[in-house]
Amino acid sequence: MQLFLDTTDTAVLADLVQTGLVDGVTTNPTLIAKSGRPMAEVIAEICGLVEGPVSAEVAATRADDMLAEGRKLADIAPNVVIKLPLTREGLIACAAFARDGLSTNVTLCFSVSQALMAAKAGATFVSPFVGRLDDHGSDGCALIGDIRTVYDNYGFDTEILAASIRTTGHVARCAELGADCATLPPNIFEALFKHPLTDRGLDQFLADWRATGQSIL
Numbered sequence: 001m002q003l004f005l006d007t008t009d010t011a012v013l014a015d016l017v018q019t020g021l022v023d024g025v026t027t028n029p030t031l032i033a034k035s036g037r038p039m040a041e042v043i044a045e046i047c048g049l050v051e052g053p054v055s056a057e058v059a060a061t062r063a064d065d066m067l068a069e070g071r072k073l074a075d076i077a078p079n080v081v082i083k084l085p086l087t088r089e090g091l092i093a094c095a096a097f098a099r100d101g102l103s104t105n106v107t108l109c110f111s112v113s114q115a116l117m118a119a120k121a122g123a124t125f126v127s128p129f130v131g132r133l134d135d136h137g138s139d140g141c142a143l144i145g146d147i148r149t150v151y152d153n154y155g156f157d158t159e160i161l162a163a164s165i166r167t168t169g170h171v172a173r174c175a176e177l178g179a180d181c182a183t184l185p186p187n188i189f190e191a192l193f194k195h196p197l198t199d200r201g202l203d204q205f206l207a208d209w210r211a212t213g214q215s216i217l
Contacts, residue, residue: 003021003184004161004181005024007025007031008035024053024183025055026083026105026127027042027056028057028107040076047076053079056081056082058083058085061087061089063092081125082105084106086117097122098121098124103124107163109128112146112147115158119154119158128161128162130164130165131164131165141177144177160178161181170182
């Protein structure tokens with residue numbers, strides 16, 4: 001499973017990239033707004049920090065305008081993925097980008113039927129929103145498994161990018177259900193390293209080692 005960071009904080013990103021475990025980055029208009037910086041500048045900096053896909057989202061709602069914005073975003077760097085909303089207009093734009101060989105991430109997916117349409121439009125990634133479905137009383141992770149079944153039934157190449165991840169449990173379950181990738185807030189990414197029994201065990205090992213009076217170096 002590929003792990004993406006859902007952030008525009010380039011300082012945090014630069015730190016976490018050092019783990020060697022960051023496969024890409026996703027952004028959205030809300031994150032860009034919080035950065036307080038010009039969008040092109042932020043995306044260019046992120047693309048310089050990671051080699052993998054970097055999703056940059058259009059702001060238009062009409063297909064023609066999405067196509068214009070998407071092409072401008074794609075010109076920023078070769079690893080930019082054009083992010084589009086899962087709407088009729090968004091899918092029209094997605095299909096056009098697919099014909100041109102440009103990568104896309106179709107976002108705000110909340111149903112299997114929407115995911116099916118994204119795959120038929122040639123989306124590179126589809127982003128089901130796990131946490132938001134949970135907020136509305138549904139099982140967001142179950143949607144990941146349902147999409148996996150449909151995609152496997154028909155051999156679609158579209159990758160399932162689990163989004164709106166709120167917990168490490170979401171990550172684990174999405175992996176079990178066959179998500180190709182997940183995009184995580186930095187705090188959830190860092191939490192994946194941690195377990196209290198690991199800390200407790202390491203403390204004991206270090207105490208026992210110190211008691212020997214030895215040094216490896």
